[in-house]
Amino acid sequence: MPSEEYNSVEGGFGIVARRVIAYIVLIIITVLCLFWFYLLIVNSTRSHAELSRGFTLLPSGSLYKNFDNVIHGTQPILRGMLNSFIVAGCCALFSTYFSAMTAYAIHVYDFKLKKAIFTFILAVMMIPTQVTALGFIKLIGNLRLDDSFLPLIIPSIAAPATFYYMKQYMESALPHAIVEAARIDGSPEFRTFNEISLPIMKPAIAVQLIFTFVTNWNNYFTPALVLHSENKKTLPILIAALRSADFLKFDMGQVYVTIALSIFPVVIVYLFLSRYIVTGVAVGSVKG
Numbered sequence: 001m002p003s004e005e006y007n008s009v010e011g012g013f014g015i016v017a018r019r020v021i022a023y024i025v026l027i028i029i030t031v032l033c034l035f036w037f038y039l040l041i042v043n044s045t046r047s048h049a050e051l052s053r054g055f056t057l058l059p060s061g062s063l064y065k066n067f068d069n070v071i072h073g074t075q076p077i078l079r080g081m082l083n084s085f086i087v088a089g090c091c092a093l094f095s096t097y098f099s100a101m102t103a104y105a106i107h108v109y110d111f112k113l114k115k116a117i118f119t120f121i122l123a124v125m126m127i128p129t130q131v132t133a134l135g136f137i138k139l140i141g142n143l144r145l146d147d148s149f150l151p152l153i154i155p156s157i158a159a160p161a162t163f164y165y166m167k168q169y170m171e172s173a174l175p176h177a178i179v180e181a182a183r184i185d186g187s188p189e190f191r192t193f194n195e196i197s198l199p200i201m202k203p204a205i206a207v208q209l210i211f212t213f214v215t216n217w218n219n220y221f222t223p224a225l226v227l228h229s230e231n232k233k234t235l236p237i238l239i240a241a242l243r244s245a246d247f248l249k250f251d252m253g254q255v256y257v258t259i260a261l262s263i264f265p266v267v268i269v270y271l272f273l274s275r276y277i278v279t280g281v282a283v284g285s286v287k288g
Helices: 002-044 048-053 063-071 077-108 114-124 129-142 150-157 160-173 176-184 189-200 202-217 221-226 235-243 252-284
Strands: none
Touching (some): 002 252, 063 077, 077 150, 077 160, 077 235, 129 150, 189 202
């Protein structure tokens, strides 16, 4: 009996020790992740002259001045934020919805070349965007869609990575029996998809909405090729323009404030959808 009690105490102590170590590691990782956001906020409150003098952890009093310089500066930052929100929001909605619809078709229906189509869609993931950029620019030029949001939004409908995630999630969370029961009850296919399948897939949809929104919000390469008018440029293009300004116009305080402004919409989207992330990632990564 004494040895059993000793082993029990020793086992309990080991569990507590492992839990304490785990918490310490998580706290250190959290601090390291949040430190750069704190440093960004601090630098947003400092003037260009203060930033030139070096690093500090203490905020300054130039936040309002930097913000005012951004709003009334040479670059239309607020318009750029609106443009980025339109492009990123539309891309997130269309990409997620149509990818879910494609995954639903592959998951639910049995038809010839089903495996070949699935393999082809996954193969498209291997093609980098830069490889197709020249042909893409030539195509939108022929279609007279240059300097427009449409070439940024419409291609996002075909998103192989989003499709693959949705397909894996359906394998785990959408049994064929549910779809068959809806069909027996006389439910049309679109109603089955929109009113039965999509609610089941809320966690996966939330995850992909966040990932797709952030990806397109931060996208610089394609918008820089397509957009030319000042009132149509997205935020990453305007931030790059601020950073590449000549010596007389360059203001690092404006750059930090603009970067801070660009992060807030992403944080807001995350806060609204974050409760679905853990469920979506956990279920979508395990094939049932």
